[in-house]
Amino acid sequence: MIRELNMFGRRKKRVYLDWAAATPLLPEAKAAMLPFLSGDFGNPSAIHKEGSVARQAVEGARDKVARTFKVRPEFITFTSGGTEANNIAILGSIKKLVESGSEYCDLEVVTTKIEHPSVSRAFDELESLGVKVKYVAVDETGLINLTALRELLSAKTALVSVSYINSEIGTIQKLHAIKKVLKEAEEVYGNSILFHVDAAQAPLWVNCQFDTTQADYLALDAAKCCGPKGVGVLVQSRRAAVSPVTFGGGQEAGLRPGTENVAGVVGAAVALEAAQADWKSRQETISLVRDQAIKYLLAEVPEALINGAFGADRVANNINISLPLYDTEFMAVVLDKHGFAVSTKSACSGAGGGESAVVKEISADPSRAASTLRITSGSDTTLKDLQRLTAVLRKHLDKMSAYIK
Amino acid sequence: MIRELNMFGRRKKRVYLDWAAATPLLPEAKAAMLPFLSGDFGNPSAIHKEGSVARQAVEGARDKVARTFKVRPEFITFTSGGTEANNIAILGSIKKLVESGSEYCDLEVVTTKIEHPSVSRAFDELESLGVKVKYVAVDETGLINLTALRELLSAKTALVSVSYINSEIGTIQKLHAIKKVLKEAEEVYGNSILFHVDAAQAPLWVNCQFDTTQADYLALDAAKCCGPKGVGVLVQSRRAAVSPVTFGGGQEAGLRPGTENVAGVVGAAVALEAAQADWKSRQETISLVRDQAIKYLLAEVPEALINGAFGADRVANNINISLPLYDTEFMAVVLDKHGFAVSTKSACSGAGGGESAVVKEISADPSRAASTLRITSGSDTTLKDLQRLTAVLRKHLDKMSAYIK
Numbered sequence: 001m002i003r004e005l006n007m008f009g010r011r012k013k014r015v016y017l018d019w020a021a022a023t024p025l026l027p028e029a030k031a032a033m034l035p036f037l038s039g040d041f042g043n044p045s046a047i048h049k050e051g052s053v054a055r056q057a058v059e060g061a062r063d064k065v066a067r068t069f070k071v072r073p074e075f076i077t078f079t080s081g082g083t084e085a086n087n088i089a090i091l092g093s094i095k096k097l098v099e100s101g102s103e104y105c106d107l108e109v110v111t112t113k114i115e116h117p118s119v120s121r122a123f124d125e126l127e128s129l130g131v132k133v134k135y136v137a138v139d140e141t142g143l144i145n146l147t148a149l150r151e152l153l154s155a156k157t158a159l160v161s162v163s164y165i166n167s168e169i170g171t172i173q174k175l176h177a178i179k180k181v182l183k184e185a186e187e188v189y190g191n192s193i194l195f196h197v198d199a200a201q202a203p204l205w206v207n208c209q210f211d212t213t214q215a216d217y218l219a220l221d222a223a224k225c226c227g228p229k230g231v232g233v234l235v236q237s238r239r240a241a242v243s244p245v246t247f248g249g250g251q252e253a254g255l256r257p258g259t260e261n262v263a264g265v266v267g268a269a270v271a272l273e274a275a276q277a278d279w280k281s282r283q284e285t286i287s288l289v290r291d292q293a294i295k296y297l298l299a300e301v302p303e304a305l306i307n308g309a310f311g312a313d314r315v316a317n318n319i320n321i322s323l324p325l326y327d328t329e330f331m332a333v334v335l336d337k338h339g340f341a342v343s344t345k346s347a348c349s350g351a352g353g354g355e356s357a358v359v360k361e362i363s364a365d366p367s368r369a370a371s372t373l374r375i376t377s378g379s380d381t382t383l384k385d386l387q388r389l390t391a392v393l394r395k396h397l398d399k400m401s402a403y404i405k
Numbered sequence: 406m407i408r409e410l411n412m413f414g415r416r417k418k419r420v421y422l423d424w425a426a427a428t429p430l431l432p433e434a435k436a437a438m439l440p441f442l443s444g445d446f447g448n449p450s451a452i453h454k455e456g457s458v459a460r461q462a463v464e465g466a467r468d469k470v471a472r473t474f475k476v477r478p479e480f481i482t483f484t485s486g487g488t489e490a491n492n493i494a495i496l497g498s499i500k501k502l503v504e505s506g507s508e509y510c511d512l513e514v515v516t517t518k519i520e521h522p523s524v525s526r527a528f529d530e531l532e533s534l535g536v537k538v539k540y541v542a543v544d545e546t547g548l549i550n551l552t553a554l555r556e557l558l559s560a561k562t563a564l565v566s567v568s569y570i571n572s573e574i575g576t577i578q579k580l581h582a583i584k585k586v587l588k589e590a591e592e593v594y595g596n597s598i599l600f601h602v603d604a605a606q607a608p609l610w611v612n613c614q615f616d617t618t619q620a621d622y623l624a625l626d627a628a629k630c631c632g633p634k635g636v637g638v639l640v641q642s643r644r645a646a647v648s649p650v651t652f653g654g655g656q657e658a659g660l661r662p663g664t665e666n667v668a669g670v671v672g673a674a675v676a677l678e679a680a681q682a683d684w685k686s687r688q689e690t691i692s693l694v695r696d697q698a699i700k701y702l703l704a705e706v707p708e709a710l711i712n713g714a715f716g717a718d719r720v721a722n723n724i725n726i727s728l729p730l731y732d733t734e735f736m737a738v739v740l741d742k743h744g745f746a747v748s749t750k751s752a753c754s755g756a757g758g759g760e761s762a763v764v765k766e767i768s769a770d771p772s773r774a775a776s777t778l779r780i781t782s783g784s785d786t787t788l789k790d791l792q793r794l795t796a797v798l799r800k801h802l803d804k805m806s807a808y809i810k
Contacts, residue, residue: 025442041427048745258487258489332453335453
């Protein structure tokens with residue numbers, strides 16, 4: 001935690017409220033990593049003792065992740081992050097179909113316009129290869145319209161991709177209901193519709209046991225749930241197939257070549273296990289904080305518009321508001337000066353401002369999309385933290401309102 | 406360093422001789438990483454102080470790497486390893502040409518049959534897309550035949566790829582001489598022949614200053630030069646262009662999306678800088694050890710055949726021998742039991758034995774290719790270490806020779 005001196009020379013506590021962008025590394029994850037950043041530096045593919053120690057660490061981590069998500073270890077692939085896990089699932093599943101005889105132009109895929117760039121840009125790439133990309137409508141809270149989804153599916157549909165939890169507005173998709181629609185379509189059309197779920201934001205807050213997600217491909221990012229940066233996980237179903245998109249040694253069953261990041265995967269496994277072990281109590285505690293904080297915020301800052309869902313359809317730690325006509329990029333800087341780390345939208349959507357594509361899609365309101373503020377709590381965030389933030393926000397708005405026409 | 410008790414209960418020193426597969430993390434690199442595995446966990450794309458600290462760390466690391474290789478920081482891309490750096494260079498450069506109007510089937514690329522799988526399999530992928538892949542002959546030491554190279558180049562040649570140092574036999578390619586051939590061909594044919602150099606094995610032992618390598622794309626792997634696993638670097642020339650092969654946020658100028666592995670890139674920069682700062686004295690010391698050790702080995706084990714070059718064309722830390730008819734996989738296990746970590750070939754060429762594709766190509770002798778032993782020293786390896794290894798080897802061969810017909 002960064003602390004700085006306040007004007008009285010005392011350390012002022014920073015309140016970090018950008019957990020959707022990055023999370024602190026769990027001390028237990030760090031402790032598990034350290035031997036592999038020290039004496040145990042072997043290459044897991046090597047035949048000797050140093051190699052064997054590294055191999056056991058990687059496979060131990062794989063077992064831990066497999067137990068966490070309740071799948072067999074061979075369905076776990078370690079990647080360099082959630083972005084790569086999403087890319088392998090999306091590009092690799094379609095590549096596999098093409099290598100098996102399908103033509104790009106005969107394949108259709110379905111996703112939404114509110115996905116993370118590592119999903120949406122992978123679909124842009126598929127589109128450039130000739131795949132038909134269909135976008136299913138979402139409602140004003142970001143939930144997928146199931147009727148619209150049903151209408152988009154066809155005998156050509158090869159892949160449907162949604163995020164478990166939207167990284168900006170925190171909407172939790174109803175995966176079971178979506179899967180039901182896919183299954184019905186599979187029966188009608190007689191094809192196999194693979195289901196990709198970007199679960200990067202999920203492990204700390206919802207149940208990610210693989211069968212409960214109903215996914216064929218579940219993409220995870222350790223750095224978003226108190227693990228190290230640079231490690232992701234792709235969980236696959238028995239029927240899911242995927243061709244590699246990068247090439248090299250046979251590591252990770254040939255799907256993700258390159259010497260394994262031993263320390264990283266060991267830390268990731270510890271973090272993912274801990275995230276899922278406690279998700280329920282964490283979710284219960286922090287969703288209460290969130291609900292009280294939203295109530296307080298709306299009372300103190302009535303000009304704020306909540307983006308996304310209320311209650312159970314919203315991830316416990318997410319508050320996303322718009323303050324139309326205000327410059328929320330500036331607001332984030334002011335809050336930062338007062339000790340609060342928040343963001344305007346997802347970090348991966350790029351620095352340099354610009355409107356939120358997610359809020360634009362759900363609201364169809366450019367001024368709302370251009371004035372978002374995303375506040376994502378951690379497991380230690382208190383109502384008082386969020387009330388103090390609200391007070392700073394109120395003061396800032398009062399000062400700025402003179403300049404708003 | 407792993408130590409174990411010998412029969413007298415004393416700690417027995419392990420002699421790690423597989424530096425081509427993995428290297429110990431430099432303590433200074435680890436120290437530089439630790440803050441980013443602790444309090445400084447921000448996302449470099451975030452607007453707040455935590456983000457800014459992370460951004461400064463990543464850009465500081467980029468500056469350090471840029472100074473090390475003497476290029477501008479914007480020509481440095483951090484990747485998840487050497488494999489990804491090679492993939493981006495090879496697949497991304499050709500992708501860029503195709504996106505600019507070329508057809509895959511109108512493009513030719515040239516490489517050798519002794520490359521690392523992260524290069525050779527990327528070329529297999531290009532071949533499957535319709536690109537003509539030509540293989541230039543190498544001599545019995547692994548050096549590229551320049552006359553043969555000249556004859557393979559044409560107006561269609563888009564890319565030539567070689568490794569600076571072969572990861573199995575340690576042959577150092579004459580990059581200047583190769584580049585001269587490419588330049589002459591560019592003048593004759595009027596095209597641009599991009600030059601990719603896989604330099605994963607290079608930074609500890611040879612000068613990698615970018616202009617001395619003559620490369621358009623230089624791929625590096627931190628884990629091979631005392632940096633952390635899971636971090637690579639792609640250095641590009643001003644004229645080199647590349648399209649992304651994975652998709653997501655705009656990190657690394659859009660070329661390598663995904664939240665930056667902050668701790669990793671910081672550690673990688675320290676390791677690469679240290680590797681290059683001392684390469685000359687390290688090379689001088691260890692090449693003397695190597696030459697004396699080879700002399701000793703050939704005297705004690707006259708049945709050993711040296712694979713690769715002698716003297717200056719061989720990287721300082723590499724000894725690669727064949728012991729035809731002997732099972733060197735078993736031999737590596739026996740040496741391991743006696744405290745010596747060696748390998749048979751490159752770790753990325755896969756576990757489970759099998760012949761060395763590199764030695765097969767240079768020797769055209771299957772029994773020689775099936776009986777390789779690779780001994781790669783570190784900066785602390787002594788002649789005595791290698792003499793002790795030779796004694797164990799001699800004893801083992803004497804024992805086994807009864808079983809060799």
